[in-house]
Amino acid sequence: MKIGVFICHCGSNIAATVDTAQMAEAARNFPDVVYAADTMYACSEPGQEAMVRAIQEHGLDGVVVSSCTPRMHETTFRRTVERAGLNRYMFEMANIREHVSWIGKDTQANTHKAVELTRMAVEKLRLNKPLVPKRFEINKRVLVIGGGVAGIQAALDCAEGGREVVLVEREATIGGKMAKLDKTFPTVDCSTCVLGPKMVDVAQHPGITVHALSEIENVVGFVGNFEITIRRRAAYVDWAKCTGCGLCMEKCPSKKSLDRFNEGVGTTAAITIAFPQAIPKKAVIDPTFCRQLTKGKCGVCAKICPSQAIVYDQQDEMITEKVGAVIAATGYDLFDISKYGEYGAGRLPDVITGLQYERLLSASGPTGGHVKRPSDGREPKTVVFVQCVGSRDKSVDRPYCSGFCCMYTAKQAILTKDHIPDSTSYVFYMDIRAPGKMYDEFTRRAMEEYGARYVRGRVSMIYPKGDKYVVRGADTLMGAQVEVEADLVVLAAGAEAAKGAGELAEKLRISYDKYGFFLESHPKLRPVETNTAGVYLAGSCQGPKDIPASVAQGSAAAAKILALFSKDKLENDPLIAAVDIRRCVGCGKCIRVCPFGAIKEVDFRGEPKAEVIETVCQGCGLCTATCPQGAIQLSHFTDNQILAEVNALCL
Amino acid sequence: MEVVDIHASCDAEFIAEVEAESSQRIAECYQCGNCTAGCPFTFAYDIPVSQIMRLLQAGQKRRLLTCKSIWLCATCESCTTRCPNNIDVARIMDVLRHLARREGYAAERNVKVFWDAFLDSVEKHGRSFELGILAAYIAKTGRFWPDLGLGPKILPKGKLGFKPHPIQGKKQVAEIFRRFREISRS
Numbered sequence: 127m128k129i130g131v132f133i134c135h136c137g138s139n140i141a142a143t144v145d146t147a148q149m150a151e152a153a154r155n156f157p158d159v160v161y162a163a164d165t166m167y168a169c170s171e172p173g174q175e176a177m178v179r180a181i182q183e184h185g186l187d188g189v190v191v192s193s194c195t196p197r198m199h200e201t202t203f204r205r206t207v208e209r210a211g212l213n214r215y216m217f218e219m220a221n222i223r224e225h226v227s228w229i230g231k232d233t234q235a236n237t238h239k240a241v242e243l244t245r246m247a248v249e250k251l252r253l254n255k256p257l258v259p260k261r262f263e264i265n266k267r268v269l270v271i272g273g274g275v276a277g278i279q280a281a282l283d284c285a286e287g288g289r290e291v292v293l294v295e296r297e298a299t300i301g302g303k304m305a306k307l308d309k310t311f312p313t314v315d316c317s318t319c320v321l322g323p324k325m326v327d328v329a330q331h332p333g334i335t336v337h338a339l340s341e342i343e344n345v346v347g348f349v350g351n352f353e354i355t356i357r358r359r360a361a362y363v364d365w366a367k368c369t370g371c372g373l374c375m376e377k378c379p380s381k382k383s384l385d386r387f388n389e390g391v392g393t394t395a396a397i398t399i400a401f402p403q404a405i406p407k408k409a410v411i412d413p414t415f416c417r418q419l420t421k422g423k424c425g426v427c428a429k430i431c432p433s434q435a436i437v438y439d440q441q442d443e444m445i446t447e448k449v450g451a452v453i454a455a456t457g458y459d460l461f462d463i464s465k466y467g468e469y470g471a472g473r474l475p476d477v478i479t480g481l482q483y484e485r486l487l488s489a490s491g492p493t494g495g496h497v498k499r500p501s502d503g504r505e506p507k508t509v510v511f512v513q514c515v516g517s518r519d520k521s522v523d524r525p526y527c528s529g530f531c532c533m534y535t536a537k538q539a540i541l542t543k544d545h546i547p548d549s550t551s552y553v554f555y556m557d558i559r560a561p562g563k564m565y566d567e568f569t570r571r572a573m574e575e576y577g578a579r580y581v582r583g584r585v586s587m588i589y590p591k592g593d594k595y596v597v598r599g600a601d602t603l604m605g606a607q608v609e610v611e612a613d614l615v616v617l618a619a620g621a622e623a624a625k626g627a628g629e630l631a632e633k634l635r636i637s638y639d640k641y642g643f644f645l646e647s648h649p650k651l652r653p654v655e656t657n658t659a660g661v662y663l664a665g666s667c668q669g670p671k672d673i674p675a676s677v678a679q680g681s682a683a684a685a686k687i688l689a690l691f692s693k694d695k696l697e698n699d700p701l702i703a704a705v706d707i708r709r710c711v712g713c714g715k716c717i718r719v720c721p722f723g724a725i726k727e728v729d730f731r732g733e734p735k736a737e738v739i740e741t742v743c744q745g746c747g748l749c750t751a752t753c754p755q756g757a758i759q760l761s762h763f764t765d766n767q768i769l770a771e772v773n774a775l776c777l
Numbered sequence: 778m779e780v781v782d783i784h785a786s787c788d789a790e791f792i793a794e795v796e797a798e799s800s801q802r803i804a805e806c807y808q809c810g811n812c813t814a815g816c817p818f819t820f821a822y823d824i825p826v827s828q829i830m831r832l833l834q835a836g837q838k839r840r841l842l843t844c845k846s847i848w849l850c851a852t853c854e855s856c857t858t859r860c861p862n863n864i865d866v867a868r869i870m871d872v873l874r875h876l877a878r879r880e881g882y883a884a885e886r887n888v889k890v891f892w893d894a895f896l897d898s899v900e901k902h903g904r905s906f907e908l909g910i911l912a913a914y915i916a917k918t919g920r921f922w923p924d925l926g927l928g929p930k931i932l933p934k935g936k937l938g939f940k941p942h943p944i945q946g947k948k949q950v951a952e953i954f955r956r957f958r959e960i961s962r963s
Contacts, residue, residue, distance in 0.1 A: 508784055550784065574804045579834070581783065582808065601783070603808045603831040610784045 129248055130161040130186040132177055133222075133240075134168035134193035140227040145237040149192065152241045156248045160184055169199050174206045181210035188212070188254065190247045192220040192240060213256030215700070215762060218247040242775055249774035253767045257700035262741040264350030265450040266691045267292065271342055271630070274302020275673055276665025277455035278324050279680030284453075285333035287688040292447045293328065294356055295338045297386075299404035301325055302457055306387065308487040308495075310673055311537040312568035318403055318490065325405040337445060338406055341626075345633045346723060348742055349660025350450045350696045360440040362411035362419070363397070367435035370407035372399055374427035374436070383415035385492065389482045391500060392492030397427050401490055409435070451660045451687045454634060454644055455680065458621040458666040461516025461524060468587045469512070471617060474595060475501040477588060479619040480511075480534055487541050497545045499614055502593070506549065506613030509542050510597045511535045512585045513555045517620030526641070528620035530672040532559045535618045536569040539578035551578045552610050554585050554599050562674070581608065588615055621670035634661050635721075643669045654683040662686055701762045702743035703750060709757035710735045716749035716758050725749060725758075787836035795833060799872040805862045806830045812856035812866045822846040823884075826856055826866060833869070842877040848885035850874070879961075890917045900954045903947035907937050 131153040135141035146164035153162035161184045167173045168191055180186060189207050193199065196219045204214035222240040230236045268284045270277045273295035281291045293300065304310075305325075307317035328334050337356055344355040378395035385394040387401055396415035399407055409427075417424035418438055428436040463479055464472030471477045476499045478486075489495035499506055513535055517528040532555065539551040553572075558580075560566040572578040583600035590596075591611065598609045623642025631638040636656040637645040644667050647655040654662050662683040665676040690696075703716075703725070712734030717725045724742035727734050736749075736758060750760045759765065792803055813819055813827040823845040824832070832841050841847070847870055856866035883889040894913035898906045915921050931937050944950075 552783070570807070573807075574802065577804065579783070579787075598780070601781070601831070601835070603828065604781070604835060604837075605828060606778065606781045608781045608783045608835075610782065612784075 127158045127188055127252060128160045128184060128186045129156075129158045129188045129190065129251060130177075130180050130184060131156070131159055131163075131190045131192065131244060131248065132168050132173075132180075133162070133164040133244070134173070134191065135164060135166050136193060136223055136227075137167065140193070140223050140240075143227045143231055143233050143236045144222060144240050145233060148237055149241055149244065153190075153244055153248070156245055158188075158252055159248060161186060168193050169202055174202075174209075177203075177206050178210040181207065181212060186212070188216045188218075188251045190218045190220060190244060190251055192222045192244045192247070194223040195221045195225075213258075215257040216251070216254055218251040218254070220244045220247040246771040246774045249770040250767045253764070253770055254762065257761055259697035259700045260740050261695040261697055262350065264691070264694075264696050265352075265448050266290070267447070267449040268687055269294065269352070269354055269447060269449040269452045270455060270664075271452065272296075272302070272455035272457055272665070272667065273300030273328075273336070273338070274455060274457045274665060274676070275304045275321060275324075276457070276667075276671075276676035276680040277302070277453065278321075278328055279677045280453045280455060280664045280684045281334055282324065282327055282331065283681050283684030284687055285331045287684065289333065289688065289691060291331075291334045292354075292449060293334055293336045294340050294342060295336065296341050296456075297400070298339050298361070298398075298408070298410040299387075299400045299406065300328060300336060300338065301401075301403070301405070303481070304673060305401065305403070306389065306481060306484055306488075307534075308484045308489075308491070309537060309541060311533045312562070312564045314537065314540065322403045325403065329405045336406060338408075339410060340445070342630060342633055343444065345452075345635075348722065348744065349658075349690075351741070352449050352452060352660065354447045354449060354452075356445040356447060358443040358445055360413075360442050361408065362413065362416070362436065362438055362440045363409045364435045364437050364440070365406065365408045367433045368408045368431075369433055369435075370399055370404075370409070371432065372409075373430050373432065374409055375399060377426050377430045379424065379426055380415050380417050383412055386412075388485045388492045389479065391478070391482045391485045411436075411438075451662065451690060452634060453662045453664050453680075453683045453687070454630065454636070454656075454667050455664040455683075456624045456627060456630060456667040458670060459624050461522075461528075461620040461622050463515055463617050463619050465522050466515060466617075469515070469585065469615070469617060470588045470590075470595075471515075474588065474590060474615075475499075476506075476595065476613070477615040477617065479617055480531065480538065481619070483538055483616045484534075487538070487545065495545075497542065497614075504593075504613070505546055507546065508594075508610065508612045509539075509549060509551045509614045509616060510585075510595075510610055510612040511539060511551060511553045511616045511618060512597075513553065513618045514584075515617040515619050516622070517618075518556065524620055524622065524641075526670070527559060529559070529670040531618035531620065532569065533562070533565055533672065535616075536560075536572040536578070538616060539572045540576045543576040543578070551576075552597075552612070553578055553580045554583060554597075555580060556582070556584065562672070583608070588612075621666060624667060627667060634658065636661050636663075643667065654679055654686055660690070698741050698743075699745060701745040701760065702740055703738045703745070703747070703758050703760050705736045705738060706757045706759065707735055709755045711755055711757070712736065713754065715752050715754065719748045719752045721746065721748065781835070781837070783835055788838040789836055791838040792833065792836050794876070795869060795872055798875070799865065799868045801864050801869055803830070803833050803869075805864055806834065807862065809861060811859045811861060815855040815859045817853060817855065818846075818849050818851060821849050826850075826870070829870070829873070830864075830866065833873075841873055842880055842882045843884055845884040846870075847873045847877060848883065848888040887918050887920065890914055893917075896954075900951055902941040903944040903950040904942065906941035908939060909941060911937075 133146045133149045150162040150164045207217045208214040220243040226240045267290040270281045270293045281293045285291045340358040343357040347353045374397045375395045378397050380396035382393045383396045397411045413419045485491040560569045581601050583602045585599035594611045601608045627642040635658045646653050664680040664683040728737045747760045749758045810827045813825040850870040854867040894910045898910045
């Protein structure tokens with residue numbers, strides 16, 4: 127075997143603390159190494175060309191590059207060696223940047239360690255085998271989980287690209303948080319007017335199937351071949367018959383039910399259609415409030431329904447969908463403001479969340495768009511907004527900035543002035559974070575044109591005084607402790623991961639951070655991909671995002687999927703497990719540990735043997751570590767290869 | 778320090794008055810602190826100028842009119858020059874000083890006495906008469922010693938004349954003062 131070793135300076139990143147020339151000198155003495163050189167930037171075009179030339183001139187049949195992490199450039203160099211005519215797996219990488227130069231300053235010690243790492247790579251490469259990926263058929267349907275604005279955008283873009291889409295929504299209607307908003311910043315255009323038509327497009331698109339009131343129960347399979355089990359919760363209404371006339375809602379005697387769509391501001395019937403523009407516009411019974419379902423007598427809706435759609439004994443239903451790719455767009459939930467006891471949230475009726483205030487401002491909300499205090503229906507004249515409630519606060523385990531609260535608070539201060547011209551708004555803030563296009567201008571307008579009085583400082587407590595609330599806080603710019611007597615207090619509750627996000631991530635086998643937000647594959651360069659092939663992210667499930675960013679990410683995820691499905695067959699990664707049938711004793715341990723269901727038992731001349739389903743195996747190596755016989759080996763990471771590396775280091 | 782009720786104690790009329798007299802918009806200040814950063818008199822101020830702007834936004838009339846800073850401001854206009862929002866901060870300081878004077882506040886009495894002595898001199902002679910100003914100032918403040926050292930230095934240079942030098946149009950200058958008083962009274 128003829129091996130070439132290329133040692134990268136990475137500018138001064140490596141060369142400043144590693145003697146690369148000395149490394150090349152040392153590498154020339156390694157077994158099978160016929161060529162070694164150091165280069166300024168191995169990944170650059172001249173760097174790659176030099177590599178191709180060396181392979182051809184010296185007849186190399188394997189290459190080691192000592193440079194950065196394989197996460198950065200393994201694919202780059204695999205393509206380079208392939209261009210020079212080698213199999214792309216006849217390549218190894220030694221990480222002498224992250225593992226050496228960036229973490230140590232002693233040039234002598236660094237060079238020594240870098241040489242050792244390179245020697246290990248060479249020893250492994252000597253046992254590498256050319257590997258060829260298998261091609262497999264794919265299903266080109268798309269599953270979008272979550273029908274908020276990000277999911278809607280992704281679904282529409284995929285459908286427009288000619289792909290069949292299944293859209294699963296947990297609530298009874300799509301629309302998500304955006305459907306609950308009155309206006310949107312920084313243009314102050316009506317939220318429903320912008321979103322409504324998109325929701326209708328989803329309903330009318332022949333390529334989109336909407337499963338509302340549904341959740342993901344189970345996910346099996348892999349990119350191109352997922353099988354999804356969806357639990358459709360009982361609506362107690364036959365949606366095939368329901369026409370959305372709303373008669374049931376009017377006649378339902380249980381009018382004190384929690385109004386979930388209106389964020390608990392006011393009450394509603396036990397059978398509801400969330401809002402006039404709901405998609406699908408179908409009635410749903412809330413079993414916790416329905417008299418028929420709780421007490422067994424009532425039946426008013428069943429009697430009144432002109433299309434006999436009420437089914438009190440409806441059960442949850444399981445639906446199976448086969449898709450090739452998944453977009454998670456499950457959005458966010460609001461921070462529980464009652465954790466701030468000093469603000470009286472949950473105790474004081476007129477201390478509400480920003481989203482509740484949106485419902486008070488909205489013409490389709492419980493007050494018909496007239497701002498009224500929840501407690502006594504009086505119009506507030508002094509409104510205090512408190513920002514960063516559940517954001518940038520380590521004490522409640524929410525150290526991150528929710529990103530959009532500064533903007534929606536400014537918008538609400540503007541709308542308050544529009545609704546109640548003789549009102550005064552106070553905004554307690556820590557910093558104003560308005561980095562978007564026309565965003566800072568918008569917050570300035572709230573102050574300069576609409577007279578919102580911004581106070582830089584936190585609020586320490588809110589307590590009732592007569593029919594008002596005293597809001598005590600600080601004005602750090604004035605250097606004083608201040609207080610305001612407020613009629614209404616609106617807390618800009620921060621965003622947190624949607625309830626159940628962690629469970630869903632586990633079903634999808636994607637990573638999530640300690641706050642439950644899904645992890646993208648690379649924070650800068652792969653923002654919509656996950657580390658699981660075929661699963662993509664859109665919107666706030668990846669981290670708090672405003673509408674423009676969510677829509678952009680929805681489209682981005684759709685573009686990724688359309689690109690993926692532009693091929694008729696996908697290639698699997700050949701770094702997968704393979705069974706040596708002579709060694710396998712058929713114990714079945716590998717079958718039990720495989721998290722992907724990629725190993726099956728086969729009969730070989732009357733004896734049970736394990737067999738790997740090549741397109742399903744993800745190459746995690748669990749089976750290899752479990753097999754008592756060493757019969758199942760992970761290609762490219764065989765026991766012998768790993769031992770060769772250990773020997774290179776230790777012997 | 779007392780707690781400031783920012784709603785009840787906010788004097789909107791006062792803000793409007795300052796805005797009208799200075800032709801500046803107080804809400805445009807975003808509290809970056811550039812004015813304080815450049816102000817050469819902050820060392821002597823009781824309230825730095827950016828906080829003066831903040832107190833003004835909060836309509837804290839009494840606090841502002843009784844402060845020393847507005848009297849110590851030398852109107853060098855560093856603040857005005859550097860304000861990113863083009864607010865003429867020095868002009869606002871000037872307006873505040875005038876308002877304080879009108880309301881009968883003078884936290885730095887000596888500064889006010891000096892200005893009065895200067896203006897009286899201009900009214901009387903049509904221009905400033907340094908020795909006269911000095912005499913009036915010393916008489917009202919009793920500050921004799923601090924300036925004593927300067928006399929022998931400037932006397933030979935002819936900077937401290939013993940007699941006022943009247944100008945042409947003395948009467949007209951006096952007329953300006955008279956008309957100003959008339960307007961301020963009405």
